[in-house]
Amino acid sequence: MAHDWVFSIGTTRFDEDYTPSTSSRTTTNFANLARGEGRRRNLRNAVTMMNTRVNELVHWDNPRGDRYALDLDIVSVDLRRAAAADEASFPVIEVLDVDIVDTTTGTRTEGIVGNNFSSYIRDYDFGVRLAEHRAGCIPDDFGDLHGRVFRRFVESEEYRERFAQLPVICISVSTSRTYRRLTNHHPILGVEYEADESSLTDRYFEKMGLRVRYFMPRGSVAPLAFYHGADLLTDYSFLALAGTIATMETFQKIYRPEIYNANTAAAEVYRPRLDNGDFSLPQVSYDREERARLATTQGRFTEVNLIAPYGAALERWAAQPSA
Incomplete structure (x- = not known):
């Protein structure tokens, strides 16, 4: 049973020439940027923002502020039944490396995998299953399957052969919580x-x-949430952490400018607000309404096709200890 399902990993370079593949999740931030007439300008501006930010963070021995550049790959993780080779x-997970x-x-320094984490099963959980339980309580097993599949991937031979460290997933803080410095x-x-409490x-x-x-x-105006399995402060190099921050802060400035491109920095006690009108728009086009709509569509796709x-077979496999 431990080998009933197998992972495979593919990569696509994320730069100004990036074009989403037909199998890529259309709700990812990078896929959203790569559509429309301004796609190339969008991608170029986003990459420039990332490179500018990493040089701001790693400023020592960097007098011109241009010493470092980021190379980004989209990591696509697929899952299939081992007994059904044909x-x-x-596609279960996509992240940036x-x-x-x-x-x-x-010199090239290996950064941290996990940025821009997205998942079809997560789309199903939040876009389909959670929506069906809004009137009542959230089921106790909410997120169990997704969590187990993710753990199986991180423990898999495929992951260990490719990545030296555990992932860090960096996302926005919650607008339903208050944060204290x-x-x-x-x-x-x-x-x-x-x-003030967990979300x-x-x-x-x-x-x-x-x-x-x-x-x-x-240099930031709002805190970021760093989800990690290893020790965030000691297990990753300064360069690797700077790469993660530069990447995800850029995407959050594009996706949530009301919070991450606000004109006033977070105070000692901070409550993020998407209705904040005092912010600046980056020179990147992004369709948030399309992203929200497609997330529900992809959740339904996951429900029907996985x-x-x-589901029952996947639950049994995911609950087993890794080989």
Whole structure:
């Protein structure tokens, strides 16, 4: 049973020439940027924002502010039944993998995989299953299957052969929580915040084996949520953390400019607001309404093509310890 399902990994370079594949999730931030007449300009501006930000964070021995550049790959994770080699695989996870290139020395530093995390099963959980339970309580097993599949992937031979460290998933803070600044300060991550209570997202990620800490890096205007399985402060290099921040802060400025491109930085006590009118729009076009609509569509697709025919078998496999 431990080998009933198998993972496969593919990569696509994310740069100004990126074009989403037909199998790529259309709700991902990078896929959204790569559509329309301005797609090439969108992608170029986004990559420029990332490179500018990583050089702001890693400013020592960097007098011109252009020493480092990010190389980004979209990592697509598919899952298929081992006994059905001719059967099409199902795309379960997409994330970004980031490398940091020192343009002065030519050195390449392996960054952290996990940025821009997206998942079809997560679309199903939040877009279909949760919507059906809004009138009542959230089921106790909400997120169990997704969490187990994610853990199986991180424990898999396919993951270990490709990535040296555990993933870090960096996302926006929650608009339903209040955050208080602490005295703890990290050279790259910045000043730490804590939430007044855990959120549904926190509990969802806990089932993936990830815990959360909140930091607002130097030069940022709002804290970011870092979901991690390893020790966030000691297990990753400064360059790797800077690459993660530069990447995800850029996407959040595009996706949630009311929070991450606000004209006023978060105070000691901070409540994020999407109705904040005091913000600046980045030079990147992004369709949030389309993204929300497609998330529900893809959740239904997952229900029909994965959960309904294979959900029980997938549950049994995912609950087994890894080989």
